[in-house]
Amino acid sequence: MTNLPKELVKITHLRTEFHIPEGVVPAVNNVNFNIQAGETLSIIGESGCGKSVTALSIMRLIPDPPGKIVSGNINFEGVDLLKLPMSKMREIRGNKIAMIFQEPMTSLNPLYTVGNQISEVYLEHKGYNYKDAWDNSVNILGKVGIPSPEERAHEYIHEMSGGMRQRAMIAMALACSPRLLIADEPTTAVDVTIQNQILNLMRDLQASTGAAILLITHNFGVVAEMADRVIVMYLGHAVEDADVDSIFDKPLHPYTRGLIGCIPFPGRKSLLGKKPLQEIPGIVPSMYELPEGCVFHPRCRWAKDICRKQAPELVETEKGHKVACWKAVEKWV
Amino acid sequence: MTVKEDYILNVIDLEKHFPIKKGVLKRTVGLVHAINGVSFKIRKKESFGLVGESGCGKSTLGKCIVFLYEPTRGEIIFNGVNLGGLDNKKLRKIRPQFQMIFQDPYSTLNPRMSVEAMLSEPLKLYNKMSTNERRDRVFELLEIVGLRPEHSTRYPHEFSGGQRQRIAVARALALNPSLIICDEPVSALDVSIQAQILNLFDKLKKKFGLSYLFISHDIGVVEHVADRIAVMYLGKIVELAKDTEICQNPQHPYTKALMAAIPIPKSRSRDRVKISLTGDVPSPIDLPSGCFFHHRCPHAMSICKEKAPETVTLSDGREVSCHLFNEGDRV
Numbered sequence: 170m171t172n173l174p175k176e177l178v179k180i181t182h183l184r185t186e187f188h189i190p191e192g193v194v195p196a197v198n199n200v201n202f203n204i205q206a207g208e209t210l211s212i213i214g215e216s217g218c219g220k221s222v223t224a225l226s227i228m229r230l231i232p233d234p235p236g237k238i239v240s241g242n243i244n245f246e247g248v249d250l251l252k253l254p255m256s257k258m259r260e261i262r263g264n265k266i267a268m269i270f271q272e273p274m275t276s277l278n279p280l281y282t283v284g285n286q287i288s289e290v291y292l293e294h295k296g297y298n299y300k301d302a303w304d305n306s307v308n309i310l311g312k313v314g315i316p317s318p319e320e321r322a323h324e325y326i327h328e329m330s331g332g333m334r335q336r337a338m339i340a341m342a343l344a345c346s347p348r349l350l351i352a353d354e355p356t357t358a359v360d361v362t363i364q365n366q367i368l369n370l371m372r373d374l375q376a377s378t379g380a381a382i383l384l385i386t387h388n389f390g391v392v393a394e395m396a397d398r399v400i401v402m403y404l405g406h407a408v409e410d411a412d413v414d415s416i417f418d419k420p421l422h423p424y425t426r427g428l429i430g431c432i433p434f435p436g437r438k439s440l441l442g443k444k445p446l447q448e449i450p451g452i453v454p455s456m457y458e459l460p461e462g463c464v465f466h467p468r469c470r471w472a473k474d475i476c477r478k479q480a481p482e483l484v485e486t487e488k489g490h491k492v493a494c495w496k497a498v499e500k501w502v
Numbered sequence: 503m504t505v506k507e508d509y510i511l512n513v514i515d516l517e518k519h520f521p522i523k524k525g526v527l528k529r530t531v532g533l534v535h536a537i538n539g540v541s542f543k544i545r546k547k548e549s550f551g552l553v554g555e556s557g558c559g560k561s562t563l564g565k566c567i568v569f570l571y572e573p574t575r576g577e578i579i580f581n582g583v584n585l586g587g588l589d590n591k592k593l594r595k596i597r598p599q600f601q602m603i604f605q606d607p608y609s610t611l612n613p614r615m616s617v618e619a620m621l622s623e624p625l626k627l628y629n630k631m632s633t634n635e636r637r638d639r640v641f642e643l644l645e646i647v648g649l650r651p652e653h654s655t656r657y658p659h660e661f662s663g664g665q666r667q668r669i670a671v672a673r674a675l676a677l678n679p680s681l682i683i684c685d686e687p688v689s690a691l692d693v694s695i696q697a698q699i700l701n702l703f704d705k706l707k708k709k710f711g712l713s714y715l716f717i718s719h720d721i722g723v724v725e726h727v728a729d730r731i732a733v734m735y736l737g738k739i740v741e742l743a744k745d746t747e748i749c750q751n752p753q754h755p756y757t758k759a760l761m762a763a764i765p766i767p768k769s770r771s772r773d774r775v776k777i778s779l780t781g782d783v784p785s786p787i788d789l790p791s792g793c794f795f796h797h798r799c800p801h802a803m804s805i806c807k808e809k810a811p812e813t814v815t816l817s818d819g820r821e822v823s824c825h826l827f828n829e830g831d832r833v
Contacts, residue, residue, distance in 0.1 A: 215692040215693065215694060216692055330782045332782055333782075360555035360556055360719065360783075361555070361719075361721075361760065361763045361764050362555065362759060362760060362763045362779045363782070364763065364765075365762075365763035365765075365778055365779070366778060366779075366780075368765070369778060387692070387693070388765070388767075389693075389767035390764065390765030390766055390767045390771070391765050392767070393765060393766060393767050393768055393769070393771035393772070394765040394766075394771045394772055395772070413769065413772075414769040414770060415769075416769075417767065417768055417769035418769045427694065428693060428694060429767065431693055431694050431696070431697030432693055432697075432722065432767050433696075433697075433700065433720075433722040433723050433725065433726035434722040434764075434766055434767055434768075435721045435722045435725050435749040435761060435764055435766070436725075436749050436750060436766070437722065437725065437726065438725055438726065438745055438746050438749070439746045439749065439750050445701045445704060446697035446700055446701055446726065447697065448694070448697050448698050448701060449694040449697070452662050452664060452665075452695065453692070453694075
């Protein structure tokens with residue numbers, strides 16, 4: 170990221186919908202962003218804001234039906250992933266783009282040993298013979314910090330602890346040295362001390378492989394420690410896009426501000442005294458009945474008439490800092 | 503008569519072991535040592551926080567205190583009454599005074615009961631109220647937790663997670679308890695909703711003079727609510743101190759590592775120096791010898807492998823169980 174950054178992924182006007190009996194859910198609604206090579210981009214938001222669907226759209230793993238990528242481009246290394254046939258997409262998944270999920274217990278196969286599952290990646294993408302594939306699997310298990318990987322490779326996931334399972338999944342994702350690693354809530358199911366180990370591991374591996382990471386999380390602490398850049402999502406919209414320090418030091422969108430103000434973090438009491446947490450009034454509205462205009466206006470205390478009528482676009486107000494908010498764009502006081 | 507007590511709850515040397523049964527004859531082949539000698543006191547109108555990683559026994563402790571589990575050993579003295587010595591009838595009589603709120607508001611509310619039915623059930627069981635009085639009380643409870651009277655005819659599936667947790671809080675308040683045990687009450691909620699519920703807890707505490715035992719894995723949440731915090735590891739309290747002391751100036755090596763592991767949502771957090779704990783929490787079936795933390799502890803000495811440390815009180819009043827410290831050491 171020293172010289173001119175190279176765009177690894179360029180997503181434009183992505184819209185993913187789910188057609189269910191209750192109506193149409195626009196889970197991802199006109200989202201635009203880029204990921205540079207070697208960068209860690211974090212998407213943050215509350216549950217149901219569309220962050221996981223964005224990740225699954227990149228992988229083209231949206232279950233169809235009911236889901237459908239309606240419009241947009243996902244440009245990865247100059248190729249539009251949305252135009253690729255599934256067979257070509259399969260060559261990219263697990264190879265150039267890999268993904269790790271929140272719950273390793275449900276995303277790894279309980280009927281195969283860990284070594285077996287990782288070997289499959291090598292057999293499929295690299296065309297290794299079985300022995301080489303196995304040796305490489307053992308090797309990568311060692312790299313992610315699993316002790317005595319020769320024996321561990323013969324184990325099933327139920328024999329491993331939560332932290333070990335997550336490591337095994339990371340090993341599988343890294344098997345083919347992907348250019349982009351999508352991590353969907355990788356530490357939500359583990360304790361903080363294990364989370365710390367996993368995050369350190371991801372950082373070390375990124376330093377040695379130069380992979381870009383798309384980190385999806387609801388935890389602002391994790392964002393602060395991992396991300397170079399942050400996208401805040403709300404109800405399928407990207408509402409703010411900025412580098413990590415700007416997000417915490419001068420958040421522009423009222424939603425981002427509200428989110429940061431309502432986190433009780435250790436040390437808050439010594440810093441601010443025993444003050445009540447800032448609240449974002451109301452609840453996240455249902456996706457079937459999205460508010461008109463800015464989707465955040467019913468919960469926003471600065472909302473004016475224009476917010477209720479016209480949806481703000483994501484525009485760059487300062488260098489590298491984009492926000493979708495009339496207040497920030499028109500600089501209301 | 504009972505002497506006037508400053509403490510609402512006094513837990514003395516509590517232990518809880520669960521047998522592991524195997525085979526056709528269901529013979530006991532081992533024990534899960536969930537709680538291994540825990541003592542603490544909660545003052546009247548105090549919020550007492552309990553933190554620890556999963557499997558450290560914090561939820562079991564909560565359930566033992568309300569006698570959902572019968573403790574294997576030890577005493578629980580609530581308002582001067584030893585709960586262990588009570589028969590079921592007397593226990594039922596005292597139960598309204600301590601209530602519990604659980605983590606998952608989706609599984610703790612009966613889906614087939616309307617809110618009104620749910621909130622009036624404890625009133626029917628314990629109070630002699632007329633139907634109208636009961637209804638008024640239900641409306642009052644709903645208002646206290648920030649819901650509206652028209653919500654009373656609805657069923658749990660019609661509410662969001664935050665609203666359900668409000669209903670659970672209203673149910674806990676129905677019989678005017680003096681102690682509420684909150685077991686991860688906000689862990690299933692999104693942060694913006696979590697803040698609303700935490701502020702509600704603060705408000706209720708002031709309004710009704712409640713005491714809380716607040717159990718959570720999230721130290722930020724516990725620090726916000728609690729006046730004092732106990733840190734648990736493998737069924738033991740390793741450190742007990744004032745809220746800000748635990749977060750700003752931890753002493754026990756485990757507390758230090760735990761605090762260092764928590765990512766802080768502030769700018770430039772990436773540059774923070776970190777102590778990383780290696781390994782996993784050992785199984786509570788085969789407990790380690792000596793200090794339970796010794797094989798992960800960066801300061802482990804030979805004595806730590808042999809002898810479990812005593813709990814000592816340091817100069818600032820905090821309690822620590824670690825061989826690095828002696829009684830009365832300055833912090």
